[in-house]
Amino acid sequence: MVIASEIMEVLEEDEMFSEDSEDENSDLSDNALQEAFAKGLLKPGMNVRVDKPQKFVNNVAGMKQCLDDLKKDLPWAERLDLTNLPVEDVIAKIGGNMQTGIKGEVNADDDFQREMFFYRQAQATVLEALPLLNKHGIPTKRPDDYFAEMAKSDQHMQKIRKKLLAKQAIMERSEKAKKLSAQRKFGKKVQIEVLQKRQKEKKAMMTAVKKYQKGMTDKLDFLEGDQEAPKKDTSQSSKKALNKKGPSAKRKYKDQKFGFGGKKSGKKWNTKESHNDVSSFRAKVANAKGAKGKKKGKGGKQNKRPGKSVRRKMKGRS
Incomplete structure (x- = not known):
C-alpha cells in the first residue's frame, strides 16, 4: 500500500x-x-503499456476543399497535363490476342505486359501532345546551337573523360594486338607456302634430272632457275611420242650387256624333253673320276697358285 x-x-x-x-x-x-x-518502488511486470486504438478520419469535404484550392484556371500551355489511355496493341491484334490490357486487364506480375502497357500509353501521350504543342507554338526539337548547364561538375566530367580515354586506349591496344597476331599468322602461313613451293620445285627438278639421265628427255630447261619446273605429262600423246622415239643409248647398252629381260625364274627347271635328252651325259663326270673344270699338271698333280712372295718376285722379274 x-x-x-x-x-x-x-x-x-x-x-x-x-x-x-x-x-x-x-x-x-x-x-x-x-x-x-x-x-525499488517499481518492479518488472507492474507497468503494462496499453496502446490507444488508432482513429482513421476520412474528411471528404476537407480533401475536396484542398483540391479546389490547388486548382487554378490556367491555359494548357502552362499546365502541360494529359490523361489518356494507351494506343491499341497492333501486334497483339495481329496475333489474335485481343486482351490488350486497357481497363484493368493488365497482369501486374507480368513484367513484359506491364512495360508494354506503359510504352503504349507514352505513345498515345506523344501523339496527342505534339499537335497541341505545335498549335501553341511551343518548339518540340532542340536547336543545333543549344547549350545547357550540366548537372554534373567539371571535376566529375573530367574524371569521366579520363576513364573514357583510358578505356579507349585499352581498346586500341587490344585491337593492335589482334592485328599483330593476325599478321603473324598470315606471315607464318606465307612462310609455310613458300617452303612447300620450294620443296615442290626441288622435287620437280629431281624428277627432271632422273628423266634426263634415263634418256627420256633431251631438254635442259630444268637447269634454268627462273623457268618453272617441268610438269608431268601423263597424256597418251606424250607416251606415244616416247614409244616412237625408241629406247635411249643407256637402255640399249644395258640390253646388249644383260639381255632383253623376260622371265628369269624357272629357266633351269627340267621338262619332259630335257629329261629324256641324255646326249650331254658323261660317265666319267657322273662317277667322279675326274674333277670337272680342273686341269692337272705333270705327274697327275693339280696345279696350285704360287704364294704371295713368289708372285711378287715374278712381278719384279717381268
Whole structure:
C-alpha cells in the first residue's frame, strides 16, 4: 500500500503541469519513473503499456476543399497535363490476342505486359501532345546551337573523360594486338607456302634430272632457275611420242650387256624333253673320276697358285 500511494503522488505531480509543456511532462514523468525504479518502488511486470486504438478520419469535404484550392484556371500551355489511355496493341491484334490490357486487364506480375502497357500509353501521350504543342507554338526539337548547364561538375566530367580515354586506349591496344597476331599468322602461313613451293620445285627438278639421265628427255630447261619446273605429262600423246622415239643409248647398252629381260625364274627347271635328252651325259663326270673344270699338271698333280712372295718376285722379274 505504501508503494501504491507513492506512485499516485508521483502521477499527481505530473498532472500539475499544463498541456502546453506536454513534451517536458513526458520527460519529467520518465525521470520520475526512473527515480522510482532506482529506489525499488517499481518492479518488472507492474507497468503494462496499453496502446490507444488508432482513429482513421476520412474528411471528404476537407480533401475536396484542398483540391479546389490547388486548382487554378490556367491555359494548357502552362499546365502541360494529359490523361489518356494507351494506343491499341497492333501486334497483339495481329496475333489474335485481343486482351490488350486497357481497363484493368493488365497482369501486374507480368513484367513484359506491364512495360508494354506503359510504352503504349507514352505513345498515345506523344501523339496527342505534339499537335497541341505545335498549335501553341511551343518548339518540340532542340536547336543545333543549344547549350545547357550540366548537372554534373567539371571535376566529375573530367574524371569521366579520363576513364573514357583510358578505356579507349585499352581498346586500341587490344585491337593492335589482334592485328599483330593476325599478321603473324598470315606471315607464318606465307612462310609455310613458300617452303612447300620450294620443296615442290626441288622435287620437280629431281624428277627432271632422273628423266634426263634415263634418256627420256633431251631438254635442259630444268637447269634454268627462273623457268618453272617441268610438269608431268601423263597424256597418251606424250607416251606415244616416247614409244616412237625408241629406247635411249643407256637402255640399249644395258640390253646388249644383260639381255632383253623376260622371265628369269624357272629357266633351269627340267621338262619332259630335257629329261629324256641324255646326249650331254658323261660317265666319267657322273662317277667322279675326274674333277670337272680342273686341269692337272705333270705327274697327275693339280696345279696350285704360287704364294704371295713368289708372285711378287715374278712381278719384279717381268
